[in-house]
Amino acid sequence: MQIRDATAADWPGIWAVMEPIIRAGDSYTLDPASSEDQLRAHWLHKNDDGGTGPRASRTFVVTEETGGTSAPMVVATAELHPNYGGGGSHVANAGFMVHPNHFGKGYARALAYHVLDAARAAGYTGMVFNAVVETNAAAIGLWEALGFEILATIPEAFQHPRDGLVGLHVMYKSLLDSP
Amino acid sequence: MQIRDATAADWPGIWAVMEPIIRAGDSYTLDPASSEDQLRAHWLHKNDDGGTGPRASRTFVVTEETGGTSAPMVVATAELHPNYGGGGSHVANAGFMVHPNHFGKGYARALAYHVLDAARAAGYTGMVFNAVVETNAAAIGLWEALGFEILATIPEAFQHPRDGLVGLHVMYKSLLDSP
Numbered sequence: 001m002q003i004r005d006a007t008a009a010d011w012p013g014i015w016a017v018m019e020p021i022i023r024a025g026d027s028y029t030l031d032p033a034s035s036e037d038q039l040r041a042h043w044l045h046k047n048d049d050g051g052t053g054p055r056a057s058r059t060f061v062v063t064e065e066t067g068g069t070s071a072p073m074v075v076a077t078a079e080l081h082p083n084y085g086g087g088g089s090h091v092a093n094a095g096f097m098v099h100p101n102h103f104g105k106g107y108a109r110a111l112a113y114h115v116l117d118a119a120r121a122a123g124y125t126g127m128v129f130n131a132v133v134e135t136n137a138a139a140i141g142l143w144e145a146l147g148f149e150i151l152a153t154i155p156e157a158f159q160h161p162r163d164g165l166v167g168l169h170v171m172y173k174s175l176l177d178s179p
Numbered sequence: 180m181q182i183r184d185a186t187a188a189d190w191p192g193i194w195a196v197m198e199p200i201i202r203a204g205d206s207y208t209l210d211p212a213s214s215e216d217q218l219r220a221h222w223l224h225k226n227d228d229g230g231t232g233p234r235a236s237r238t239f240v241v242t243e244e245t246g247g248t249s250a251p252m253v254v255a256t257a258e259l260h261p262n263y264g265g266g267g268s269h270v271a272n273a274g275f276m277v278h279p280n281h282f283g284k285g286y287a288r289a290l291a292y293h294v295l296d297a298a299r300a301a302g303y304t305g306m307v308f309n310a311v312v313e314t315n316a317a318a319i320g321l322w323e324a325l326g327f328e329i330l331a332t333i334p335e336a337f338q339h340p341r342d343g344l345v346g347l348h349v350m351y352k353s354l355l356d357s358p
Contacts, residue, residue: 029263047226084208084310087338088347128333130309131263152331152349154307159266168267170331170349 001107002072003114006059011040013074014061017099018043026161027139028095029131029168043079043095054122055089057081060115062098062107075102078115083128092124092175096139103138112146120175127173133158134167148173180286181251182293185238190219192253193240196278197222205340206318207274208310208347222258222274233301234268236260239294241277241286254281257294262307271303271354275318287321295325299354306352312337313346327352 006014018039025032030042041047045057059079063072076098083093094115098108119127127148132139134153144150153167160166185193194215201218204211209221220226224236238258242251255277262272273294277287298306306327311318313332323329332346339345 029267031264085210088208091336157270
């Protein structure tokens, strides 16, 4: 397993991870019918004004050796960006996706540590998740294990395809504490 | 006083309201150095994928007669859009700005009622403010009077130019209750 910054050449691999997750519509507040172009712009921060400072948006991939002569395969991805502009630009937001075929291998946790370290190195003092689907127990369990707290739940804010109307958690972790 | 949907021709008037507020950098999590073009795109939703459905993003203005032969002047503005995509698109977010010369005339409250009505008419079931600066007492007082609750405060998330590091409130109001 390798974790590194994504390059433009990684997009097909990233898309293979993202597409089933977005199309399922059960974990991200993104339109499941979004086009590949829209999601590429979103995940690779094509429309960000952020520029090139220490808190410029970043995208990461986890790759796995496939054996033989094939290139390593993207099995998970994350992105990191300021959650707010202006006076709030020292608080980060991040998104994480692991391909369903590669759940349970520890990739989400390893990637989360990597992104939290990158956020601290960029000078962010905290990280917020704005909309964690309340029934996404695997994600919430991981975030809580990493020190995130549920600060609030926006009631009935998410129409889950199987669970019906559920809340969206706002989760927060200070990056000034111990990792 | 008139409250109506904004047109492209309103932009100079809207900008006259927005510019001092954004440049002050004490109430919005937008870069105070943003260009007029960036803020126009933001406030008029130029980059939204939302399209033309009932929950398409909208921008409003409050105008005041100036007397004489001049056109009515924009004194306040608001915008309304889905706070989330996908399964969360039934929850609204909105932004409000009143020109500092026109505080205390009840424009913010009248505009807020108008936007809440528009949100209900569009089928939104709730409205979230993601980042209300904790020391913005006038705004918080109005939102609480209108039935918004502080669900959480992201600690030290906003570098206020005078108050230092302050929290950002997440505020919420159900639109299914009485107005």
